[in-house]
Amino acid sequence: MAYTEITCTNVDEFWEYLDPRNPLKKNFSLEVCENILYRGQSDAEWALIPSAMRNFIKKENFQNFNFYKVCIKNEFEDLARYVGDSSFRQDMPEGLPTIDLETFFDTEKLNDIFSDISRQIIWPSEEFLPFSAVVQHRGIGTSLLDWSKHPLIAVFFAAVSHIRQDHRLVNTKELSVWIYISKPILNNRIKIHDPLSSEINLKAQFGKFSSIVQFTNNPDSFHLDTLDTLCDETNLFKLTIDKNYAPILLKYCHHHFIDHSSLYPADGERITKKISDKKHWKNMLDKVQPISLFNDPSLDIKDTI
Template sequence: MNYVCFWKLLLYQSDKKKFTKSTAVRHFVTGLFLPAGVSGFRCEEGGMRPLCSRSGRPQVATPVIDRFLIHIGCAVLYLREFQASGNSTNNQSKNMEYGTIKLTDVDMLHKVFRGFRSHDGVGWLFRGHAQASWELLPKAGRPEFYLPDNRDLGRFHNWTKSAVAYTSLSSSYLEQLALAQHHGLATRLLDWSMNPLVACYFACSDHADRDGAIWMYEMGDTLMTDQITQDTLKGCHGVFGYIPKAAFPRIINQKGLFTVHCDAAHAIGVKESRLGNGDPNLICLHIPANLKPDIVKLLADYGIDRTHLFPDLDGLSAHINAATARMRKPGSGD
């Protein structure tokens, strides 16, 4: 008896004929309510055709078990097709590239930042690079400081043993890491700000002859808390967010927070934004070198300078030195 069973339906997919959602539904219904007098179905280019005798009359009706097999076969084929389509979409998402915006004038900054809000650290974050070529990795993940197998945490442990001679340490492991990061130790924390103007300052205040960049990153779904221990951190894999307490003035004035990279060289994964508009969750705003001086002047008008971002004697001294460097010198021709 000629009928299409489960195995033949599976072979249908191997013939590379397009098995769309609409045809899947049609065959599903047909298999469930197989018309009387039709013994089965044949795979053809236009779809499934009823099997009839040479006289044109339908052959012997298909037994119930065959109808059941056809019904199951159609369902399985559709699920396989759907799964393959989903996997393809996921692979494209995982392999997305970060977005790029090139700044053409200073006024464009306002237009760009209106589209990216921090929402107190759970939206977009901002980080400035004085050189656009710098990698988006924490210091402990860069070649000159990288130690594999969580050995960067061993370096941090050695730091804490000596640091207690200078200051009291928090009971929170991540707060201790943030303090070490604050004082220049190579850690797996990467600094970000909720304020895009802070990122602008760091992108434009140094290396005036080089193009800069502002990285804009949509905070991931997973945040670390102060309950994280060293052992827990060793077992983590990926990039996580960490919003610290206001432990020191720089964190407050810079509206600072961190990404925690496990391990230290683990790069931020680029995927589609939570907005679902096809844009990536990581975007680089490219700043030409010739725009840097005007941006620094604009930021100063808004009160964003080194004395604000570094509210201590070091910041005050650096601010006065930078102002002196911008002064017109006698005989310079300016």
């Protein structure tokens, strides 16, 4: 399996592929278009690996079943500690099921994950999924990947770290936006999940999650599957563009009301962060002559906070 990679040389071309009328979608039915998800990544070299796996699994360890088990074990234990913390229990989001902590996170359940007779690892399983989805945005690594139904939201997340001077991106050359066309009938190992309706930020971000069912028929020949190993060139696309276009991409997002304030309505510092981001991308654009402008009438709107 594989994906289609498209290298864009300017912002107009980049937006063309993200626009609803773009060449990737012109022959798609309305039903297919409604199943399109987007994911922005600050570094085009980053693979589609969930956060729980990143610190443990390198490319050479994708076939090491023991490394994978360590990832799940750590994720399970982190989840248990977070959900069991008294502060979280006192301020749980609405919609989470009531559980008995002593039995819910029993270590025997962790063993059951790897003893399924079908040799399929469905993690997070249905009972743990609501909790994994909640902690995904609270600093805990999970086996879930974030997606959005809105292309500009993915663009924002791909670009914003580049103006915030993230030290991890010093040597980065390109940012990327992944486009995934969900075809559950063709591949039921890719699961798409909705966040809790009470998660205000995720609702504002039109958020979705994906997870992968792993096969462990033979641990000696195990291979960790990710979304890009299960898809093909017709339903997974990676758009890349030079990271130096990040400021103008953020300006475009701003004119479409996509910024930290609109995406994080539950953040008490959302306006401060929005103003700070805007200051950074404006200063960066003032230093260079724009190479290209989007053909978009909203750019003529008076720039207001």
